[in-house]
Amino acid sequence: MAPASKTQGEQSKEGMGSHVGLPALDLSAAFPQATPASVFPPLVSDYYQFGDLLSSEEKALxxxxxxxMEKEIAPIMTEYWEKAEFPFHAIPKLASLHVAGGTIKGYGCPGLSITGSAIATAEMARVDASCSTFILVHSSLAMLTIALCGSEEQKQKYLPSLAELHTVACWVAGGWLLDGQKRWIGNSTFADVLIIFARNTNTNEINGFIVKKGTPGLKVTKIENKIGLRIVQNGDILMNKVFVPEEDRLPGVNSFQDTNKVLAVSRIMVSWQPIGIVMGVFDICHRYLKERKQFGAPLASFQINQEKLVRMLGNIQAMLLVGWRLCKLYESGKMTTGHASLAKAWISSRARETVALGRELMGGNGILSDFLVAKAFCDLEPIYTYEGTYEINSLVTAREITGIASFKPAVLSKASRL
Incomplete structure (x- = not known):
């Protein structure tokens, strides 16, 4: 019989101030056949060799x-996701990618193709959806608004610093400039610059403004207790008589249609986030099924597991090609609002299905954030909803193909008196 030793609980009681309860296991050491996502697997989800469609510049990017992402972000993402904190020390690493500013040319921005920018979004989301959302809000919303709608002076003043991530921006739509509120704004708790869209009460049209952090009357508080994109710092924004000088009004924003210049690009990027997420989930599941054994055989040898894995793979190939075609339609000037809405709705729906299959394949480990799948399962929920829900995006496309808008319910006829 092995000699008896004090329990962890007894040792904790003796040591004042020491941690109560069992310490966390090093999963890779305790279960050598279950490599956690902190050691990211190689990409095996590009089955139809989608990479052949990319230019040499896009492949290098x-x-x-x-x-x-695999070397610097994967080892820390679970810790910060669990804490719902942003890894500010990782910003220089993200800045080194030189993707902030996306398709913007000049002003220190990378001038990527729309396909290159989409690939960048997917590659970040493959490892961590929150990092891709951080860049998307900063770049494809805030920076692009300044680039498309700002004056030359505003572009020179703000874009170079934003491109290097020396300053961080967020994007806010809705409310009135001086007195208003908006929820769920990513990056807003620490953004240096806020791009505000507000309705002008004199013209009843939309105007855009650059609001600096610390402006009197501006208050931002963090939204707590999220189950998805926990690393992203979403905020509640309150504006009480916030003064913005004329020099910080965006001259190119004078109607809601002007905002669509920005949303057209951001919707493409949001469509590519689920693509990256499911690629990462597939890569994790593929490795896991080959590593883990049951009854002396790898899980990958069981027929049902193989069928689910192939169903996931099929979804990913279709999602990749829809996303790629959407980029090409945009680059050729042929993309419509309906095209973008269908892509966002369909891709996010297929991603939900694919990640759910991955969660089934992982068994009990499928609910641990250490293995990415549970984390991705939760991160997809806000992505499924933002930039238009599945239903709204479906109705936008349906309006385009039928010529009939069905957003408002039919007016009920008045009941006559008996």
Whole structure:
């Protein structure tokens, strides 16, 4: 019989101030056949060799981002996701990717193709959806608004610093400039610059403004207790008589249609987030099923597991090609609002299905954030909803193909008196 030793609880009681309860296991050591996502697997989800469709520049960009995300972000993402904190020390690593500013040319921005920017979004989301959302809000919403709608002076003043991530921006739509409120704004708790869209009460049209952090009357508080994109710092924004000088009004924003210049690009990027997420989930599941054994055989040898894995793979190939075609339609000037809405709705719906299959394949480990799948399962929920819900995006496309808008319910006829 092995000699008896004090329990962890008894040892904790003796040591004043020491941690109560069992310490966390090093999963890779305790279960050598279950490598956690902190050691990211190689990409095996590009079954139809989608990479062959990319230019040499886009391939080099994809490789660079993949290396940084796997080596620098993967080891820390679970810890910060669990704490719902942003890893500010990782910002220089994200800045080194040189993707902030996306398709913007000049002003220190990378001038990527829309396909390159989409690939960058997917590669970040493959490892961590929150990091891709951080860049998307900062770049494809805030920076792009300044680039498309700002004056030359505003572009020179703000874009170079934003491109290097020396300053961080967020994007806010709705409310009145001086007195208003908006929820769920990513990056807003620490953003240096806020891009505000507000309705002008004199013209009843939308105007855009650059509001600086610390402006009197501006208050931002963090939204707590989220189950998805926990690393992203979403905020409640309150504006009480916030004064913005004329020089910080965006001259190119004078109607809601002007905001669509920005939303057209951001909707493409949001469509590529689920693509990256499911690629990462597949890569994790593929490794896991080959590593883990049951009854002396790897889980990958069981027929039902193989069928689910192939169903996931099929979904990913279709999602990739829809996303790629959407980029090409945009680049050729043929993309419509309906095209973008269908892509966002359909891709996010297929991603939900694919991640759910991955969660089934992982068994009990499928609910641990250490293995990415549970984390991705939760992160997809806000992505499924933002930039238009599945239903709204479906109705936008349906309006385009039928010529009939069905957003408002039919007016009920008045009941006559008996």
């Amino acid at each position: 994809r490789k660079r981002i993949r290396e940084v």
